[in-house]
Amino acid sequence: MTTHASASTEMIVALARELRRLAKAEDDRAAAEAAEVPYWVPCPSSVLGARAAAQALRADAERLDAAWCSRPLAS
Known part of the structure; x- marks a missing residue:
């Protein structure tokens, strides 16, 4: 069972990874x-x-990353 917190964490990690992938693509194009x-x-x-x-x-x-790392642990 996936909790809301773990799904949210997975989404944040995936979004940050995608942003970095897009940044690399822009750098490569440039x-x-x-x-x-x-x-x-x-x-x-x-x-x-x-x-x-x-x-x-x-x-x-x-x-x-900074926002995710500064979040309090699940209570």
Whole structure:
């Protein structure tokens, strides 16, 4: 039997994992696009946007982790 608390914990862990997966995908996309541009050409704004998105996704995952870790144990 799954308790509400364990289901909630599983959901938070899964959500944080998905946020990190999406962040990695954004980083990979940015790296691939940046690799196609000569070093003397300014970085395309789409690369900067993908890097910013990855950073925001990781920050959200960190906030989820912090909120989950600071929760009191089930009473």
